Amino acid sequence: xxxxxxxxxxxxxxxxxxxxxxxxxxxxxxxxxxxxxxxxxxxxxxxxxxxxxxxxxxxxxxxxxxxxxxxxxxxxxxxxxxxxxxxxxxxxxxxxxxxxxxxxxxxxxxxxxxxxxxxxxxxxxxxxxxxxxxxxxxxxxxxxxxxxxxxxxxxxxxxxxxxxxxxxxxxxxxxxxxxxxxxxxxxxxxxxxxxxxxxxxxxxxxxxxxxxxxxxxxxxxxxxxxxxxxx
Ligand code: C5P
Numbered sequence: 001x002x003x004x005x006x007x008x009x010x011x012x013x014x015x016x017x018x019x020x021x022x023x024x025x026x027x028x029x030x031x032x033x034x035x036x037x038x039x040x041x042x043x044x045x046x047x048x049x050x051x052x053x054x055x056x057x058x059x060x061x062x063x064x065x066x067x068x069x070x071x072x073x074x075x076x077x078x079x080x081x082x083x084x085x086x087x088x089x090x091x092x093x094x095x096x097x098x099x100x101x102x103x104x105x106x107x108x109x110x111x112x113x114x115x116x117x118x119x120x121x122x123x124x125x126x127x128x129x130x131x132x133x134x135x136x137x138x139x140x141x142x143x144x145x146x147x148x149x150x151x152x153x154x155x156x157x158x159x160x161x162x163x164x165x166x167x168x169x170x171x172x173x174x175x176x177x178x179x180x181x182x183x184x185x186x187x188x189x190x191x192x193x194x195x196x197x198x199x200x201x202x203x204x205x206x207x208x209x210x211x212x213x214x215x216x217x218x219x220x221x222x223x224x225x226x227x228x229x230x231x
Pocket of ligand 1 (some may be wrong): 118
């Protein structure tokens with residue numbers, strides 16, 4: 001099921017910068033934001049409580065990966081914080097993913113990270129000793145995540161169709177690396193426009209710098225949202 005709001009990656013180093021950024025938007029505009037490791041480790045759980053207190057939705061992108069018991073307990077803490085979505089590494093295994101689901105409860109969405117997009121097929125073979133193609137490894141991890149009761153995966157928009165075929169149409173594909181036409185690609189290697197991501201089956205898109213670094217972030221957000229929902 002497609003989420004109409006593009007998720008804004010709040011890749012800021014401090015609480016103060018997040019406050020200034022969010023203050024640009026009218027109070028009635030309820031956003032969906034991504035809080036990643038940098039901001040969470042700098043600002044702590046208080047940043048989640050603050051963003052939630054403004055009525056926004058939060059995807060807490062911490063990519064947990066530890067023994068099942070530890071991940072389950074940590075997920076219970078994140079559920080109490082009120083996160084709407086969070087994630088784990090599928091490489092942690094089926095039992096870890098099941099424990100994560102148990103700890104988080106049924107309400108918030110739980111996604112898996114399969115192979116990081118910074119990992120090449122060569123690296124995967126050498127370092128992880130996985131002797132399949134990168135695409136097959138991604139699909140395998142997606143199937144394990146589905147079997148563990150997770151809601152979906154973080155993936156490249158290019159992989160979304162394959163993953164849905166291997167799992168189910170309702171298995172969520174959240175895709176970063178989104179760039180509206182004509183914007184700077186930055187360090188992203190494989191990018192896709194919001195409308196192409198919709199056509200290819202993404203359920204959520206994550207957009208950072210094209211909004212956060214824009215001259216007018218509110219206008220940039222509205223334009224990307226319009227393209228995403230197909231206006
Ligand atoms: O600024 P930009 O739109 O490139 O930000 C994308 C966000 O999505 C960043 O927070 C980045 O860490 C994250 N991400 C990504 N590619 C992945 C996984 C996460 O760009 N494969």
